[in-house]
Amino acid sequence: MKKTFYKHLYIASVLMLLLAGCTKKFDEINQDPNNPKTTDPGYLLVSAEKKAMDNILNEWNNGRTGMHYAQYWSATTYSNESRYQIRENVNNTFWNIMYAGTLKDLNEIIKINTTKPFDYSVNQIAIAEILKVWTYHMLVDVYEDIPYKSSLGGLERPGSQYDKAIDIYTDLLKILGEQVTKLDVSQPSFPAKTDIIYGGDVNKWKRFANSLRLRIAIRVSDVASMGTLVNKAINDAVTSGVFTSNADNALFRYVDAPPNNNPLNESFKSRVDFCMCKTMVDYMQDTKDPRLPIYAAPAKGSGKYIGKAYGLNQQNGETIPNSAVSLPGSAVLDAKSPGVYLDYAEVEFILAEAIERNILSGSAEEHYKKGIRASLEYQGVAASDVDSYIAGVPYNGGQWKNVIGTQKWIALYMQGLEGWFERLRLDIKKPNGQDLFVAPVDGSLDREVTMVPTRMTYPVDEQQLNKANYDKAVQSIGGKDSKAGKHFWDLY
Template identity: 25%
Template structure:
């Protein structure tokens, strides 16, 4: 009951949000009353703006915020998890009746200072304070904030499509949107400038006091992260603009900044419990997905013991049992005893922005696409799997990589056989260098999907781009025909706060889409065409 009340309160507050984006002003005031002169000492007037940026890319607290920022959208759309809770009578995001009050949090954490968010306003604040400040190496803060800004905003664009980005810093145009194509090209430009410009500041320690990443202020590592993020985004646009993708990808592969092949990009959670642990194990609002069960069970994948707990009742005790998204759920108790999320989250003191495993899978696809400097696809693929096994302390990787026969299992619903689903593919583990490019890509993306867990945002984006892994369609579709059941959800529509306070610009942004402002319209990089 307590959890239900908490959730209802959060949802009501979300639905009632009215963002004062009409003035588009970042207050830039210090909440503790510290004087301007004191703030300027040791660059606090600049550095203190990084904390909310770090916090809002992926919001760790409060847990209800994360639940609405990521969990009840990307985490379930990606095929990672499913909720056993029939929110709003089972008419919610999981059945494609998109809840604007929920999805508002995705936008708020990027833009709205008054709602505890504000990546973009605080990044603007860094730029403004740098322009007003004097001192050695001040400009480096601009480049570091731009890297965080790109990390945050590519995720926002990958949800909505058009976003407010290139014109945001000018108060006269801050409400105007860019098309996703324009935004992505700006991401590449901002990353390139940061990578190139930060080289002269390698070894400079002054960012350490404000750096919440495990890089602890190491500027060289921030260059490496920015360069790796550029490779991620290059792969993302590889279908819609192959020439741009190849150019940007090869810049990353040849850059002296290097790639995150030996270290993960982790953000300190500042003492907070991982929100997924709270949502799954305290509230019982999220469980293992049907797709995760099919893939990990079929592959006999040892990572399942790290990712999830065995079921605890209902005749499935000790089994790893998932829930299919978008099915008929009358009561939470039906699927509550299915597999919750794993113990490793309980003591995880960090948020993951990127892993070395992902880097190897990016390189594997780059090699498959013929990009210079990518290396060998098979070697990168296997290194990615090895990195993921090592990350989670799982043994048996050599035997796993040699398995050329195991395929994902068919899903059998423990409650309702109408939800059973035959896995629509026969992808295997052992890399098939002799297979078609499409077959090799399915192997790469399927293992990438397993390795990136629990980052549902990236997993959902890669599924939409490639069609892999094969996420199951919903059984119940409450979209009113705006989202095709088989094509599945492609984006989230613009939020009510923007429509209420910035409607003229929203209307212009809708014209940048390839269709109406619904969840069924594909993004710019989501071409729907062949992968090769």
């Protein structure tokens, strides 16, 4: 009986070991390969970078919003957006991609590296945090108050509270200052193939973070209560190291074939909804700007550069054939034309402005000229044309807002949202003080906006799914969710 008992005990033990081994194997087999429990942080970074750039560069948020509001482009047929009648589904999509797309991916990178840290985790977390700052900054400048603290650790969801834009700005500058010190150039970050912007180069990410501090700080430079913070952020950024050439530009590099080609290139394959705006073409012709043949194509009917009046109604706009006006140039619509997060030319214009505001010391004129040169060289203008153009647009410190502003506006071409923000902040006129921008020729379709929207209304989804917090946000920004509501930094 003892023999039988021990024999059965031995068999039972072997079976238990086998079952345990099989269970482990079954767990591995039963994982859905299309929905893995963890994702490589590198692939999440590619996803976050592409979603963000596609979202701000596409025909909807760039073409029909930013490029119109900055008066870079006019509409060929469907002109209602240029007269400020927005498509609510587009507004919803912009918001959702930023929160449920880019920010979700970046938060997941941070979560993975925090749960199981490696040598490269500090740099991966810092890079994700820097891109989060860029994303939140874009959102807050489009809408003003937005859900911020409630979405720092994950997906923004119905019920999220809104934070004051001025408080968000303060925190964004703080985060960038912290992450710059955490970036460790002696350690790896992301594999080169999974970081489309910088190929995992930690030094370049550090310069990008510092340059982004400049953009954020200068935007609130008119806000007296933020003076000390602005001064410190700009000086610390310059000391730590900002962009010094076009080699530092933060770019998303597209390729020839869809779905990874430039989104505007893809849009223009099937239809032509945009042409050059008269505002931009006329000004560039007046100053003999050598970038015009790059930014625009000659009108097919005349061979001349002709911009279309801004804000014609659809009927009037349709009576002007596309052959009679200039379309965007082939270079800016090329399949591989990169999307710009931030570039060296903008940094130089910010430095010039910071000197005029007595935040930095030095020559504003020198940085102004460097900004123009950087823009022309990036666009491939012949070296022989660069110096003559700079000489033809001399610096005038007495009109520095207009002088710097007009050149910054031209350099930001194709970055429609940024061009719009700078138009609002600097109230740009021509260097001689004459008006540069015009109201829509056939009038605005928004009763509260005459000249240009100063913010975007909140998405309809927020009004329906997050009503209590939406109502509080509306009260916080002046009691009305209007495209005429001004940002806290837009004081003039």
